[in-house]
Amino acid sequence: MIAQQLCYNRSETFRGEQAQHKSMARRHNIDGRPTIAQIARIAGVSVPTVSKVLNGRADVSLPTREKVERIIEEYGFVRNRAARALRKGKTGLVDLLLPRLDDEYYLPILEGVAQVLREAGLRLVLTATDYKSEEEVRWITTVTDHSTDGILVVLPSERAIEQLERSGLPFVLIHNQGGLQAMAPSVRITSWEGGFVATTYLLRLGHQRIAYIGKTSPARDAIERIAGYRAALDAAGLPLRPELECDGDFTEASGYQATLRLLELPEPPTAIFAGNDRQAAGVYRALHERGLAVPEQMSVVGFDNLPYTEIMNPPLTTIHAPRLELGRTAATMLLRLINGEQLEMPRVVLPTHLVERQSCCPPRQHQG
Template sequence: MSSDDHTNPTTLLDVARAAGVSASTVSRILNGTARVADDKRKAVLAAIEQMNFAPNQMARSLKKGSTMTIGIVVQDISSPFFDETLRGVDDALKGTGYTSVIVSGHWNADEESDRIRLLLARKVDGIILLTGRISDETVLQFSNHRPIVATGRALRTANAIGFKVDNEHGAWLATRHLLDLGHRRIVFITGPASSSDANERLAGYRRAMAEADVAVDPQLVVEGDFHEPSGLAAINRLLERDVPFTAVFAANDLSAYGARLALYRKGIRVPEDVSLVGFDDLPGSSYTAPPMTTVRQPLYDLGKAATNALLSLMGREAFDEGVAPVELIVRETTLPVARQDKRGHAGAGP
């Protein structure tokens, strides 16, 4: 019976026997994880072609030196921040023939490095790193093996490109907005100290306050970690200590959501009692009650730009390097101090 008979299709074991290698070697070659001599690799590919082994994109790609896959390292697959950026990546890949493999670094430098090594072992053609904790030096070392595009970094080499938004300016815009409304007791909920984005936003807050000749009360700079519970805890700590404030600027929208919940539970109204500003402009920020003032990052555009840059590094056409700047989106969570109900200051009841 012929090998192409539908009742007796060629198997991986048949290919292994024809190539004179083990079945596990064939499997590892097809998965792109095997380190074998060229003669064995060529024998396996020749057997696949000769025996018409089931149409296999990986095998065809190996012959061309490409797997037609890109690896994407995110930090939190459940975060809407990464959802928006991945949507941009997905749209940019449409029609290119490439598929993506997504892994998470969980905001841990060692884990990020492990995930990148895993992607390299799977022979992805390139890698997109969405923010993260590994150093620029480490990114450049990995780029010696595959092209890498990273967001949140200022990189430009023959095999690595970085895209960085102006976090400091965005935070300056948010703080300046609150200062222009007459606020002076402005809380800043930080991001993690290990995050350059968070530190740049803190710098923008401090710069705006200094330019307005307003001293920053150390009590008003409260630790957060970019997640909702940290925003909730930050405001609760201030309220427990009876620290007065009229406005809150959170280093990201998720922290602002937590802050909003803490204020609500204490009967403190937004914006009638306390004004609130976030950073990112996640989709949900248009639908909070009331809709939240925030600094818009071009998350979707960043995803598209990063993907187009990677395709360019991998030999496609040149890409448009332009990404929209950050901008303040004023909605309904901020009011001038003169129009706020003074009873709503921290520590006071409604």
């Protein structure tokens, strides 16, 4: 083990290949990377001709084209993006602003954006704002410098949206919290419907006392979820019981706390709609600690359909939030805007749906 360690830590100064490469370039009489001008000189043509070859223009004869292409290949020429961007006014870059990077919730969104961008030959600049709107505004200012052709913002603050609208840069909002008045292009999910469906599902199983966790968050998606929950109860002719609507800031810990409180109620619920999957994990932990079995003694429904819900024990029934599509849709819309096209559907809402697994069953008879 010690030998291993020594081997690992062997300190060998790394001298970049830069030096090596430069000398190789010198042999070809080129300082550093070749430019279009160098290539043109070597090929015995003019600079615009090389540019035309590079851009696949028609007004270049076949022999000339082939000669230039050969030289380009031989010298491994790649054109300088900065110069190109300067001239064309497009950078080929798109910015994505995320509240956090260490939250796996956003991962599929990122993935979706990356997919679409890659198909379009654009590259993705990633920025985390840490939920601070100052950071957000600061970055949007930075971004306004034409370093990027457009911008996607997840969970944008009001200020960020204003800044964005003022900037004139194409942008699309993901999970926009904003009021209904905002006409900015955005993509969201049917959180209300999700809450409604989750609750209705539990009602159909026969549950009468259903708790909701996650009352604390002021986020729009959270508000809609609880609204959906209430609407479902109402539609079923059941009264709303304040004691069953628990605080919760969408963390595992708050799911745990809320569950403990629910279990101390004179009449505990027979089912819990956890608001999101992280809180559902906390619910599981509390139930396990108290020796209650899921779903026999307590049905649980989550929201989001994070990857780990599949390997929870028992696998969690949850509402699927189409996060990959969120990213793909937003990116596709942004591409249109960048292209100067108009959006006939500027505000898109993607449907959620129930993923039935094994955390729910009808309530036991002696209850209620």
